[in-house]
Amino acid sequence: MDNRIRGFDGLRAIAVLMVFLQHRLLASSDETGHLGVWIFFALSGFLITGILTAQRRTIETGVSDFFAELKRFLLRRTLRIFPVYYLLLSVLAVLMLLGYVSPQLKGGLPFHFAYLSNIWIGEVLRYWPGPYSHLWSLSIEEQFYLFFAPLLLIAPLRWHLPICYAVFVAGVASMWGMRVTGTPEIVIYTNPLTNFWLLALGGIGGAWLRAQGSLLRAWLARPSSFAALLVGVSLLCATEPHWTTAAGPAVYTLLCTFYGICIAALVCSIACSHSTTLVGLLETPWLASLGRISYGFYLYHNFVPNPARLHRVQALFHGASEPFWVRLGGIVISFLIALLLAKLSWRFIEAPILRRKAQWTLRVANPAAARGAGLSKG
Secondary structure, rough: OOOOOHHHEEEEEEHHHHHHHHHOOOOOOOOHHHHHHHHHHHHHHHHHHHHHHHHHHHHOOOOOOOHHHHHHHHHHHHHHHHHHHHHOOOHHHEEEEEEOOOOOOHHHHHHHHOHHHHHHHHHOOOOOOOHHHHHHHHHHHHHHHHHHHHHHOOOOHHHHHHHHHHHHHHHHHHHHHHOOOOOOHHHHHOOHHHHHHHHHHHHHHHHHHHHHOOOOHHHHOHHHHHHHHHHHHHHHHHHHHHHHHHHHHHHHHHHHHHHHHHHHHHHHHHHHHOOHHHHHHOOOOOHHHHHHHHOHHHHHHOOOOOOHHHHHHHHHHOOOOOOOHHHHHHHHHHHHHHHHHHHHHHHHHHHHHHHHHHHHHHHHHHHHHHHHHHHHHH
């Protein structure tokens, strides 16, 4: 469950940089940030489905049972994502009570605590609530874990791929149905089903790669295949604002589905790449380092103000637009602050918890084995 795939940390870093640039520099109509989120989804689907499949295999071989493996999975996910998430929400709640945070947070706080931020944004507000906007994707991930973990752990291994296919079909069909009925764009964007299918696609890709004699693996491992997928994904990202607004429901759904398949294939291509150059680039120390702390960076970055947008700074220019260098400087400063917060979070909260994760998981999922391990050490 802790196997590391070379190149994935670099991919996480690129994805989180896309989201940061979307929020700080790019126009609201640009969809670079959306691509970053979908890369995260495809990557999570690839990894999580593989983990659950491996856990189900231990159940079928009689080594473990459903409840032990479900507890193991949920505890590991909880230890990874809950501590800094709920610490941040608690700090925001205190700041709100002290008058330092917009009262708008009051209505959304129960949704954020329940990992229902996407429901708050899509069904209650129906607009993007500034610094809290990015929390919707974290809610989608948590909802996917709660839905998929018990389903794949209780279902026989031979059903896992058909289940992923079913989620994929249901998600695409719901996306088409919502477009046909004129559902607001923000509702489609934040709906669980219209995002689960991409996580399922990551799982499908992982299952295909693990199959013996996989022709897909042989094709995706080629550097030329990665290059073709990269160009295709880039073109689709650049044109998405146009087909999102202009295309009819059927064309939109087809384009969106093709886009998702290309993103999932790109993730799989990195997972099985034979290109030492590609993997070496993604394993560049600064990129891999940012990838390792990408969760904290993503969580904190939208709450770090851009100094160039502060009223006192803008007042210096007497109502005129601030110079480009001031805008750029503000972006750089906000990036460095978010990076510092993520590094501190990783060093003092996340990493210490992760170092104890295996031990704590064993105690909860298999107390007898944990006691035995303790006795043997004694």
